[in-house]
Amino acid sequence: SIESASGEVVRVRALTADEVGGPAEIELTDFSRALVPALPFPQVDVLIIDKGGKDISGTTLDPNVTGRFWVHGLADLAEPDVSTIVLLDITA
Numbered sequence: 001s002i003e004s005a006s007g008e009v010v011r012v013r014a015l016t017a018d019e020v021g022g023p024a025e026i027e028l029t030d031f032s033r034a035l036v037p038a039l040p041f042p043q044v045d046v047l048i049i050d051k052g053g054k055d056i057s058g059t060t061l062d063p064n065v066t067g068r069f070w071v072h073g074l075a076d077l078a079e080p081d082v083s084t085i086v087l088l089d090i091t092a
Helices: 021-033
Strands: 009-011 043-049 081-087
Touching: 009 021
Parallel strands: 043 081
Antiparallel strands: none
16 A cells, blocks of 8 residues: 555555566556655755654655665665765654
8 A cells, every 4th residue: 555644545556476566566656756745955965854763664764755765776866865864763
């Protein structure tokens, strides 16, 4: 399922094994990224985040906002170009 920033389910779609990595998955990824608010600047020297955690994102910080995916083999986004990320607190 795809959720909005407020946690509401906005779309549900199942993919077959053959569809994974193909046009259907790309379309779903683009759709979900469009729901995420973007940073208002293409370049950021220091991004200070009040709180992060696994309940917020599987990588602790939402990669669609920070531009950093923290996944081996997955390239970061070109924008925003964030030099340094500071996390002040972590959720329980």
